[in-house]
Structures are given as C-alpha cells and as structure tokens.
Amino acid sequence: MTASVNLNAAEHRPSRFGRMLEDRLPYLIVAPAILILLLVGLFPLIYSLVVSFQRITMTESDTSFAGLLNYAELFRDTRLWASLGHTAIITAISLPLELLVGFLMAQLFIDRMPGRQIFVALLVLPTVISPIVAGATWRLMFDVRFGPIGQILSFFAGEPVRILWTVNPAYVYPAIIICEVWQWSPFMFLLLLAALSNVDQSQLEAAEIDGASYLRVLRAIVLPAIAPVIAVACLIRGLDLVRIFDIIWALTEGGPGSTTETISLYTYVQGFSQFETSYTAAISFLVIALLTLITTLVLKRMELAR
Amino acid sequence: MRTGRFPARKARILAVRYLGAGIVTLLFLFPVYWLFMISFKTPDEIYHVPPLWIPGEIQFSNYYVLFRDGDVLAILNSLIVAGVSSGIAIVLGTLCAYSLARFGTGGENLAMWIISQRMIPPIAVVFPIFLIYVYFGLVDGYFGLILLYTAFNLPYVIWMMRGYIVDVPLELEESALVDGLNRWEVIWKVVFPMVRPGLMATSVFTFVFAWNDFLFALVLTRTEVITFPVMLTHYFGGQSNFWAKIAAMSVLGTLPIFIAVSVMQRYLVRGISLGAVKG
Numbered sequence A: 001m002t003a004s005v006n007l008n009a010a011e012h013r014p015s016r017f018g019r020m021l022e023d024r025l026p027y028l029i030v031a032p033a034i035l036i037l038l039l040v041g042l043f044p045l046i047y048s049l050v051v052s053f054q055r056i057t058m059t060e061s062d063t064s065f066a067g068l069l070n071y072a073e074l075f076r077d078t079r080l081w082a083s084l085g086h087t088a089i090i091t092a093i094s095l096p097l098e099l100l101v102g103f104l105m106a107q108l109f110i111d112r113m114p115g116r117q118i119f120v121a122l123l124v125l126p127t128v129i130s131p132i133v134a135g136a137t138w139r140l141m142f143d144v145r146f147g148p149i150g151q152i153l154s155f156f157a158g159e160p161v162r163i164l165w166t167v168n169p170a171y172v173y174p175a176i177i178i179c180e181v182w183q184w185s186p187f188m189f190l191l192l193l194a195a196l197s198n199v200d201q202s203q204l205e206a207a208e209i210d211g212a213s214y215l216r217v218l219r220a221i222v223l224p225a226i227a228p229v230i231a232v233a234c235l236i237r238g239l240d241l242v243r244i245f246d247i248i249w250a251l252t253e254g255g256p257g258s259t260t261e262t263i264s265l266y267t268y269v270q271g272f273s274q275f276e277t278s279y280t281a282a283i284s285f286l287v288i289a290l291l292t293l294i295t296t297l298v299l300k301r302m303e304l305a306r
Numbered sequence B: 001m002r003t004g005r006f007p008a009r010k011a012r013i014l015a016v017r018y019l020g021a022g023i024v025t026l027l028f029l030f031p032v033y034w035l036f037m038i039s040f041k042t043p044d045e046i047y048h049v050p051p052l053w054i055p056g057e058i059q060f061s062n063y064y065v066l067f068r069d070g071d072v073l074a075i076l077n078s079l080i081v082a083g084v085s086s087g088i089a090i091v092l093g094t095l096c097a098y099s100l101a102r103f104g105t106g107g108e109n110l111a112m113w114i115i116s117q118r119m120i121p122p123i124a125v126v127f128p129i130f131l132i133y134v135y136f137g138l139v140d141g142y143f144g145l146i147l148l149y150t151a152f153n154l155p156y157v158i159w160m161m162r163g164y165i166v167d168v169p170l171e172l173e174e175s176a177l178v179d180g181l182n183r184w185e186v187i188w189k190v191v192f193p194m195v196r197p198g199l200m201a202t203s204v205f206t207f208v209f210a211w212n213d214f215l216f217a218l219v220l221t222r223t224e225v226i227t228f229p230v231m232l233t234h235y236f237g238g239q240s241n242f243w244a245k246i247a248a249m250s251v252l253g254t255l256p257i258f259i260a261v262s263v264m265q266r267y268l269v270r271g272i273s274l275g276a277v278k279g
Helices: A016-023 A025-052 A069-076 A078-109 A116-123 A131-142 A148-157 A169-197 A201-209 A214-242 A246-251 A263-272 A277-305 B007-038 B061-068 B073-102 B107-119 B122-136 B142-166 B170-178 B183-212 B215-220 B228-234 B242-263 B265-272
Strands: none
Touching: A016 A025, A025 A277, A025 B073, A025 B107, A025 B122, A025 B142, A069 A277, A078 A116, A078 A169, A078 A214, A078 A263, A078 A277, A078 B007, A116 A169, A116 B007, A116 B265, A131 A148, A131 A169, A131 A246, A131 B007, A131 B228, A131 B242, A169 A214, A169 A246, A169 B007, A169 B265, A201 A214, A214 A277, A246 B228, A263 A277, A263 B122, A263 B215, A277 B107, A277 B122, B007 B242, B061 B242, B073 B107, B073 B142, B073 B183, B073 B228, B073 B242, B107 B142, B122 B142, B122 B215, B142 B183, B142 B215, B142 B265, B170 B183, B183 B242, B183 B265, B215 B228, B228 B242, B242 B265
C-alpha cells in the first residue's frame, strides 16, 4: 500500500488535464451511474406517463390526447380492484406471519450453542433461492397425487386426504401463503437474530435479577430495542409482497380463474396478452402511487418511532 | 442469558433447544430435500403413488437430459448476464458511492433519489421498457438484459458501498493525500483494500438479484437469451416428465447461489437489509 507512495509531494505535478480531472472528479464518477439510472429508470417512467394519456392498444396506435380517459377507466375496472384485493389479502396475512415465525426462530437460536452457524447457514437457503424455484418446489409439494403434503396430512388424519391445493379456491390462498412464509421467514429470522444479539445485555440481566416475567422483558426492553429493525424488515418485505409475481406465476398462474390474480399479474396480462398499451401505463402509475403512499406512511411512522 | 444452576438443568435446556432447532431446520429444508430427491428419481419413481421418500438409486439421467437438449445454456446465459451486469454495477456504483460518501455530491436528496429508484416496482417500468426495447431491437439479446440488471442493481450497490466507505477512517485518506497520492490512487490503494470484504458481499447480492429475476427476463427474452428462471417455467404445461426437468434445473440453478452465499455468510445480514442492520 505504501510502497508506491510519493514522499516528495513537490515532485508530483499533474498535467493540466490531470488537474481538471481531479477537480471535477466528484461529478465525473457520479455521472455514469446516474446516467444509467435516468436512462433505464426515469426515462421509461416519463415515456409511460405520456403513453398513459394516449389511446394506444394492440390494434390501434392512436397517439391523440386522451385526457384522463385511461385513469377514469381504472375506477370502473372491477378486475383491477379485485387484483388489488388479492394483493392486500396475501400481504396482510403473510407479512405478520413471516415476522412471527422469524421472531420465534430467532428466539430459538439467540443463545450461542455449538453448531449454531450451521443451522443458520441451512435455514437461509429458502430466502436466497429464486422465487420461481420456490414456487415450483411447492407446486411439487402440493401435487394432489405425487406430492408429499397429501401423504403427510393423510398420515395425521388417519384417512386419505386429497386437497386440490392450487385448483380449489378455498385452499389456493393457504398454498400461496405457506410458500411465501416458507421463503421469507428465514429473511426475518436473519434480521431479527442480528437485532436481538445487539440488545443491551446488562438491561436483560438487571431485569432477570428483578424477577421480571418473559413477556414483561419482551415488552419493556426487547421490542423497543429491535423496533427499528422490525420496521425496516417490514418495509422491505411489504414492498416486495405488494408486487408479488414470481411465486404466484409458478404456483397458480393467477388461477383458478382469476382468484389469485395480484396487481402485478393483472398488469402483466393487460400489457402482454391484451396489449392495452395506454391502459397498462395508467395501471402502472396507480401501482406507483399506491406504493409511494405506503412507503411514505411507513417512513413517517418510523421517524415518529425514533 | 439463562444461567442454569445445575449442570443437569443446563443440559436439558440445551437438549430441548437442539430438538427445536432440528425440527425447524427439518421443516424448512424438507421442500429443498424433496426437490433434490426428485432430480435423482426415474419417471416411475416420480409418479409413484404414494410418493417415495427416497429414490431407489441415485441416477443422473434427468441432468443428462438437460445437457443433451442444450437446456443448460439457460444457466450459461444467466451466468453471463448476472455476472457482467454485477461487474458493471459494482464498478460504476462504487465510484458513485465514493463521491456521495466523501464529497457529499448531490447531498441527501441525490442519495434518497437513488434509493427510491429501488422502490419502483418492476411491473411499473417493465412495460415501457419493453416498448422502448422493441423499438431499438434490444429484446432477446444480452445487451438489453445486462443494461437493465445493471440499472436495477446500481441503487443497491451505491447504497451499500456508501455505508462501507463512510466507515473507512477519513484520516487514512487524508494522510495518503498529504503523501502525494492523487484521488484515483487514494481510491484504488487506500479505500479499495479497506472495503474489499463489503465489496465482495455486495457483488454476491447483486449477482443473486440478477440471477433470481423472473419478470424482466420473462418479458425481454424470447428464444436466444433465455435465462434460467424463464427456462424453468417453460417446463410447466405437461410434457410427460416435466417434473424431472423442473427439479434438475432448479438444483443446477440454485447451486451457484448456494455457493456464493455460503462463502459470504458473514455479510448476509447487512447484505439483505440494505445495510440497515450492520451484521
């Protein structure tokens, strides 16, 4: 590191061009990244905004100004609102479940024990595999004839259990949520385990000496200490859940019918099988508006909590 | 936390905890085990009723088929696309992060704008990107996907690396500057060695994000540059032994991630939490 250090600073005379490069360096090294972000992030959004005010469909490339026509259409689109409902249901059930399961797992592994690292390494696997692989795996697990879930349930029930998980509307949500919780509880587990190991040990010891109950310690010391991490974890997972696509694509493809069609799947259908170009753009902005709203609300709450 | 007074009680608690750990691990790894086992089963064993818990013999014909039919090219495509895009994102993102961390370029606003780019749902941009890509002939090629994944990963790299660079003691850089190094040399010879572990971890995660992407790849690939998750969904739909292919392909496609993440265990928490928890 120090081998090539020029000890005689006076000898070091950069050329004029070199000096200019160094003066502008802060901007020069920011530029490429920002350019790409503008090109691939912002430009499509602006383009999409323009398209959303036009009348482009698969059959017509009518670029005349449509005003708020496409946005007005959003309110009449029952399938759109149904898809938002499906998304909300999946999110509202999965997120707390993931948090709870992750917390319980973290509680189990909080104290050091030989081999803990190996358990943690294994448990992280569901979270890092592709969601599409997770969906495919559970499709195999749930299969009514060749899947192991049926056999396990039959074993406990004492009689043959045949559930058409991905076909029967009554079971398709549990199927999706099981897969979601399986894949992402380990994510919560990792974050909470790290947060829990940072909780002030002296406070916990003091509470133990005072004979405080487990629940009391949890409420008074542990939860407040890990609240910021819980908030971040919920924000990350919440945003992911609202745009859930891969798992459902692999597991149910939105079916049966459109009972598990989430907002991402619906947008996909409108854009790539119906080719309602302008209308899809309008839906995209509805999604962005909703997500921005959620993020802002959560961030506000986080700041209040601090 | 708990201080057992008697060794016997301590041992009992430890036994209970191992039992719990075992059950939890079994529950979470069973689906992975099932997938893994299917990849070694013959079609007869796969479609056996009731399901078989272990294959009769370990045979590799399901993997052989993937190689014979050229399906593994999808894995190769994923490696190229995820690898190259991660590399570019890491270089450009780290430089950008250095500027944000050390010169405060653009202030908090720029930093917030960059991270907000990551919050945009892919479904909201994939359609206009598709239209633009069709216009420029970028669909079904390496360049289009690499550009997209680079952009997709840049906010993450910038955010993570900014955190790692801020942790580098400023005095080190100052003394190097006094010693006559210019900024480029400072970045390369002082900062880079300090943040190398963080850089490696961030690279692994950008690779994993690009590797796991399904939506963009689904929309922007056709026949030439199919990536691994898209290939997997091609098997849904009823060929006689599609499960064998799904299982074998899934195992092959999970292997690189498994290796990469195992190596980077130490940085896992910080990597997946956007640096919010310093693990």
